[in-house]
Amino acid sequence: MSLPQPVRGTHDLLPEDFRRHAHVRDTARDIAARFGYAEMATPIFEFTEVFARTMGETSDVVSKEMYSFDSRGGESITLRPEYTAGICRSFISNGLQQNVPFKVFANGPMFRYERPQKGRQRQFHQIDLECIGSPEAKADVEVIAVAASILNSLGVMGSCTLQINTLGDAESRQAYRAALVEYFGAHEEQLSEDSKNRLTRNPLRILDSKDKGDQVLVKDAPVFTDYLNDFSTEFFAEVLEGLDALGISYELNRRLVRGLDYYTHTAFEFVTTALGAQGAVIAGGRYDGLIETLGGKPTPGIGWAGGIERLALLAENIPDVIRPIAIIPVGDAAVQPATKLAYELRNQRISIELAFKGNVGKRMKRANKLNARAAILIGEDELAKNACMLRDLDAGTQEEIQISDLGKALEQLK
RNA sequence: GCGGAUGUAGCUCAGUUGGUUAGAGCGCUAGACUGUGACUCUGGAGGUCGCGGGUUCGAUCCCCGUCAUUCGCCCCA
Numbered sequence: 001m002s003l004p005q006p007v008r009g010t011h012d013l014l015p016e017d018f019r020r021h022a023h024v025r026d027t028a029r030d031i032a033a034r035f036g037y038a039e040m041a042t043p044i045f046e047f048t049e050v051f052a053r054t055m056g057e058t059s060d061v062v063s064k065e066m067y068s069f070d071s072r073g074g075e076s077i078t079l080r081p082e083y084t085a086g087i088c089r090s091f092i093s094n095g096l097q098q099n100v101p102f103k104v105f106a107n108g109p110m111f112r113y114e115r116p117q118k119g120r121q122r123q124f125h126q127i128d129l130e131c132i133g134s135p136e137a138k139a140d141v142e143v144i145a146v147a148a149s150i151l152n153s154l155g156v157m158g159s160c161t162l163q164i165n166t167l168g169d170a171e172s173r174q175a176y177r178a179a180l181v182e183y184f185g186a187h188e189e190q191l192s193e194d195s196k197n198r199l200t201r202n203p204l205r206i207l208d209s210k211d212k213g214d215q216v217l218v219k220d221a222p223v224f225t226d227y228l229n230d231f232s233t234e235f236f237a238e239v240l241e242g243l244d245a246l247g248i249s250y251e252l253n254r255r256l257v258r259g260l261d262y263y264t265h266t267a268f269e270f271v272t273t274a275l276g277a278q279g280a281v282i283a284g285g286r287y288d289g290l291i292e293t294l295g296g297k298p299t300p301g302i303g304w305a306g307g308i309e310r311l312a313l314l315a316e317n318i319p320d321v322i323r324p325i326a327i328i329p330v331g332d333a334a335v336q337p338a339t340k341l342a343y344e345l346r347n348q349r350i351s352i353e354l355a356f357k358g359n360v361g362k363r364m365k366r367a368n369k370l371n372a373r374a375a376i377l378i379g380e381d382e383l384a385k386n387a388c389m390l391r392d393l394d395a396g397t398q399e400e401i402q403i404s405d406l407g408k409a410l411e412q413l414k
Numbered sequence: 415g416c417g418g419a420u421g422u423a424g425c426u427c428a429g430u431u432g433g434u435u436a437g438a439g440c441g442c443u444a445g446a447c448u449g450u451g452a453c454u455c456u457g458g459a460g461g462u463c464g465c466g467g468g469u470u471c472g473a474u475c476c477c478c479g480u481c482a483u484u485c486g487c488c489c490c491a
Contacts, residue, residue, distance in 0.1 A: 307491030
């Protein structure tokens with residue numbers, strides 16, 4: 001087939017797909033609003049350094065997955081691979097430090113040059129929640145609660161578990177990282193190829209290796225809890241208490257490590273086994289050093305992102321399409337009056353189907369295919385009486401009624 | 415980026431151990447039914463068998479390449 005194809009890893013959202021997509025987005029937006037998170041948006045691209053500096057030069061996303069290009073002005077521009085960095089940049093650009101806590105919801109397309117798989121695309125969409133300026137553990141709890149509430153509402157909580165861990169503050173994390181590098185460095189020859197790379201890029205990841213040889217070494221590796229300072233330990237305990245108090249169940253996963261450099265303290269993922277290797281549906285954590293990295297005043301933050309496509313694959317209870325009422329003119333003389341009636345009813349917020357052509361049989365078939373609730377037939381006979389034939393397509397019954405009574409009659413059809 | 419599988423009509427799939435015009439169901443469309451849908455019946459349209467090259471008298475089938483999808487790894491939403 002030489003038909004034009006979409007670029008690899010991109011997909012069209014046809015109406016049927018879009019309905020699921022929109023349901024996920026709208027559900028998230030509504031729930032976020034209830035928790036006090038207002039919607040905002042930032043540009044789809046940023047200066048490359050916004051992502052490079054915050055996510056870490058050695059992270060996979062920055063080192064091999066960014067869609068970067070030089071603008072005509074010679075600046076390096078990157079299509080956003082995630083939302084957090086852009087929102088934090090916006091927080092700084094707009095001088096919003098007096099608006100804390102800055103609680104926002106956002107959604108939109110993201111771009112990562114990865115090998116496509118089910119639930120993994122090069123252009124995909126995320127919902128995103130950020131709470132900037134709150135150092136309190138209560139913020140962590142709230143942010144996670146929003147996510148839990150959304151997953152519940154989408155009907156996917158049953159197939160998800162919340163995994164949670166702490167990465168500690170910068171001091172704790174650096175101490176632990178150094179200890180791991182020392183330990184694994186001494187056994188470098190026994191490490192898998194992947195883990196040799198991890199040693200310099202993100203040694204914490206070695207703990208999560210699926211390689212059997214690595215796992216043997218991991219058994220005797222330094223334990224994170226030994227390196228957490230008191231503050232970090234207490235902070236995490238407070239987060240867990242908060243979740244307990246809300247009845248949000250979680251699984252402590254000491255090997256949960258996020259791939260981006262900016263995370264501190266709380267890290268969490270809502271994971272499912274229903275999507276193969278792509279288990280994370282909503283994931284995030286605290287990023288207390290990020291805004292400073294971008295050149296802002298030290299400001300704590302916590303947030304998460306969720307993959308809309310992944311959630312759409314799992315979501316239940318997608319609302320049905322609105323059932324229209326079909327208006328069917330009978331005979332040429334009825335076409336204009338029918339069109340006018342359709343216009344008036346549509347202006348009264350009623351969903352009307354009016355075909356451009358076809359005899360009564362064709363139009364009835366079309367009405368049926370569109371799952372119309374009822375059909376309004378208007379011919380010369382009815383026109384003369386200011387009436388119409390209202391046919392209940394579910395019951396298969398019909399009756400002649402005055403056009404002036406149509407509004408009421410349609411109300412009752414619901 | 416690495417390894418495996420797959421690619422025939424709009425959709426789901428048959429098929430040919432290489433041989434004249436490549437099939438089914440669903441869908442679409444026309445009619446039976448020129449003021450009445452869902453059921454039924456009868457026609458019709460739609461495919462250079464993913465794309466390119468090779469082997470062969472001959473390829474949708476065999477070989478190579480390529481593109482896309484998919485599963486796993488890496489990583490992530």
